[in-house]
Amino acid sequence: MARVAFLGLGVMGGPMASHLARAGHEVTVYNRTTAKAEAWVAAHGGQFGTTPRAAAEGAEMVMACVGNDDDLRAVCLGDEGAFAAMPAGTLFVDHTTVSAQVTRELHDLAATQKVGFVDAPVSGGQAGAENGVLSIMCGGAQADFDRAAPVLDAYARVCKRMGESGAGQITKMMNQICIAGLLQGLAEALHFGEKAGLDGRAVVEVISQGAAGSWQMQNRHGTMLDGEFNHGFAVDWMRKDLGICLDAADEIGAPLPMTALVDQFYKDVQNMGGGRWDTSALIERLRKLGGA
Numbered sequence: 001m002a003r004v005a006f007l008g009l010g011v012m013g014g015p016m017a018s019h020l021a022r023a024g025h026e027v028t029v030y031n032r033t034t035a036k037a038e039a040w041v042a043a044h045g046g047q048f049g050t051t052p053r054a055a056a057e058g059a060e061m062v063m064a065c066v067g068n069d070d071d072l073r074a075v076c077l078g079d080e081g082a083f084a085a086m087p088a089g090t091l092f093v094d095h096t097t098v099s100a101q102v103t104r105e106l107h108d109l110a111a112t113q114k115v116g117f118v119d120a121p122v123s124g125g126q127a128g129a130e131n132g133v134l135s136i137m138c139g140g141a142q143a144d145f146d147r148a149a150p151v152l153d154a155y156a157r158v159c160k161r162m163g164e165s166g167a168g169q170i171t172k173m174m175n176q177i178c179i180a181g182l183l184q185g186l187a188e189a190l191h192f193g194e195k196a197g198l199d200g201r202a203v204v205e206v207i208s209q210g211a212a213g214s215w216q217m218q219n220r221h222g223t224m225l226d227g228e229f230n231h232g233f234a235v236d237w238m239r240k241d242l243g244i245c246l247d248a249a250d251e252i253g254a255p256l257p258m259t260a261l262v263d264q265f266y267k268d269v270q271n272m273g274g275g276r277w278d279t280s281a282l283i284e285r286l287r288k289l290g291g292a
Contacts, residue, residue, distance in 0.1 A: 001025050002151050005059040007052050007075045007082060008096075009036050012122065013065035015129040016095070016155045018044050020063075023154040030055035030075070056082040061151060065095040065122075068240060069102040076106055088114035093148050095136075097121045097176075099244050100166035103139065107165040116144035119165060120152065121172035125233050133157040137175070139167035173245045179279065180242060180262040182216045187282035190224055195290060200225045220280040232278035239266050 001024045006017035009031040017040065021027045027046040031037040037048035049055030052075040056062045062082050066072055072094060076083050086092065092110055094103065094117070103119040110117040118140035128134045136152055136159040138145050145161040152159050162171045189212075193200050204221045207213070223229065242263040249256045265285055272288065274281050 003058060003060050004028070004151065005030065005049070005052075005055040005062045005082070007031075007055060007062065007064040008066040008071075009040050010065065010067075011126045012095070012129045014040060015126075015132075016063075016065060016122075016134075019132045019155040020151070021046055025151065025154070028055045028059065051080040052076070052082040053080045053085045056085040059086075059090065061091045061093060061148065062086060063093045063095060067096070069098045072096050072098050072102060072106070077109075083110065083113065083115065086110075086113065086115045091116040091118065091144055091147055093118045093120050093152070095120050095122050097172050097241055097244070098169060100169040100173075100248060103166045103169050107140065116141065116147065117165065118144050118148050119168040120148070120159075121168055123172065123175050124157070126231075128157070129155065135175075136160070137162050137168045137171035139163055139165050139169065139171075141165075169244075170248070173241075173248060176238070176241045177245055177256065177259050179216065180238070181258050182214050183220075183279055183282050184258075184262045184265065186214070186217055186221065187224065187280070187286055190221060191283055191286040191290065194225075194287075216280070220278070223278070224280050224283045227284065229274065229277035229281040229284070232280065234276045235266050235269050235279055235281060236275040238279045239263060239270070242266070 003026045004020055005028045007030045009029055017027055017029055021044045028049055029037050029040050030049045030052050034050060041048050064075055066075055092115060107117040118138050120136050120138045122134040122136050124134040132155040134155050136156050138161045149159050162168055190200050193203055208217050242259055245259055265282055268285050269281050
């Protein structure tokens with residue numbers, strides 16, 4: 001069992017931290033809104049810190065799951081950042097989906113303190129976090145990953161080291177690129193079927209068993225057909241992630257034409273007022289275009 005700190009108690013971080021507590025780890029949490037940290041402690045035990053530094057004091061391992069590059073820098077750096085409380089030999093594990101650039105920047109800063117750093121973004125959404133079945137893709141030194149993996153097992157379905165620092169974030173970018181393309185294809189197919197007068201559920205029952213099948217088809221077709229999108233991974237978050245993908249693609253010279261197109265489709269959904277809708281809301285854009 002380990003003494004751990006967990007920074008960020010949103011829809012992903014809160015459940016992940018609770019799995020650590022249930023696994024028997026000694027958990028101290030931090031959240032920008034202190035009331036949320038107090039509520040977490042009331043529900044799960046442990047302690048909370050009023051700053052990232054206070055939460056990290058005495059921890060062997062510090063995890064973070066916050067919003068973006070700037071949020072991650074804010075909880076790591078400065079007089080009240082977690083790094084200020086982390087002595088040599090401790091380990092920082094970042095579950096935030098951020099740029100590979102900020103990952104490498106913080107990895108190098110941590111190294112000057114002889115602090116390990118593992119980028120470990122996750123996939124599986126809120127349900128995966130709540131059920132403890134996330135896919136975790138990691139970058140960093142093998143020895144640091146080996147230390148982190150037994151603790152991350154509390155909420156992992158699979159946890160794999162993909163390479164050196166930043167490799168976990170690059171893998172997460174690939175994950176988001178695939179999801180964007182899958183959802184656009186699924187949205188077009190379901191909308192096409194609607195316009196043709198077919199029963200979408202009956203169609204999915206057949207085609208999901210063949211080469212067209214996917215997690216998105218299995219888990220999202222029903223709510224897409226019903227026009228229900230107040231769940232899951234928000235369009236606003238997906239646009240943040242796709243922006244990271246597109247910036248990285250420009251940097252390394254990898255064309256992402258489909259990703260760029262779907263990113264603009266998500267912008268249309270935002271303009272429809274759907275920034276907090278699930279990413280499967282791409283079908284609503286097609287319905288609007290098609291006059292449905």
